[in-house]
Amino acid sequence: MAGEMVPDHVTASLTNQIASAEELQIYAVHKFYNALVSEQPKEQLLLIGIWCVGEYGELLSESPPADDGTSKIPSDSEIIDLMQHTLIKSNSTVVAAYTLNALAKLSTRLSSEQSRI
Numbered sequence: 001m002a003g004e005m006v007p008d009h010v011t012a013s014l015t016n017q018i019a020s021a022e023e024l025q026i027y028a029v030h031k032f033y034n035a036l037v038s039e040q041p042k043e044q045l046l047l048i049g050i051w052c053v054g055e056y057g058e059l060l061s062e063s064p065p066a067d068d069g070t071s072k073i074p075s076d077s078e079i080i081d082l083m084q085h086t087l088i089k090s091n092s093t094v095v096a097a098y099t100l101n102a103l104a105k106l107s108t109r110l111s112s113e114q115s116r117i
Contacts, residue, residue, distance in 0.1 A: 006044040015051055023065075029056040030064035030071050036082055037074075047098050050086065053079065054102025058109040076110040 018028045032049035035041055041049060053060075057079050064071045074082075083106065087099040 006042070008044075011044050011048055014048055018052060019055070025056045026059045026062060027065050028052050029059050033060055033074065033079070033082070034071055036086065043092060043095065046086075046095060050083070050095070050098040050102050053083065054098075054105040057102075057106050076112045079110060080106065 018024055029052050032052040036046070036049045036053070060074055060079060061076075063073065080103070083099055083103050087096060087103070090096045090099065
């Protein structure tokens with residue numbers, strides 16, 4: 001994934017598009033989750049991915065639409081592990097803030113992992 005030169009307004013626009021299109025949410029959360037697991041996206045795309053997992057993490061338990069066979073359904077524990085790993089390896093206060101916000105949201109959405117969060 002690219003993203004080194006993504007302006008802030010494009011980031012905001014993409015998150016607004018995802019939030020306003022219910023049919024896009026499950027697709028986006030699966031794609032961003034997989035990108036966060038398998039790639040090291042640049043900061044703007046990392047922030048969108050963290051936001052998306054925080055907002056729609058519970059949708060990761062559903063099969064992704066238009067699955068090309070590369071997506072797997074992560075457990076709640078794997079989702080929290082990813083967020084914790086992102087927080088630990090982050091050297092950006094913005095990434096840390098997004099990750100903490102996502103974890104706070106996930107604490108109400110992934111009830112099986114509340115004690116870990």
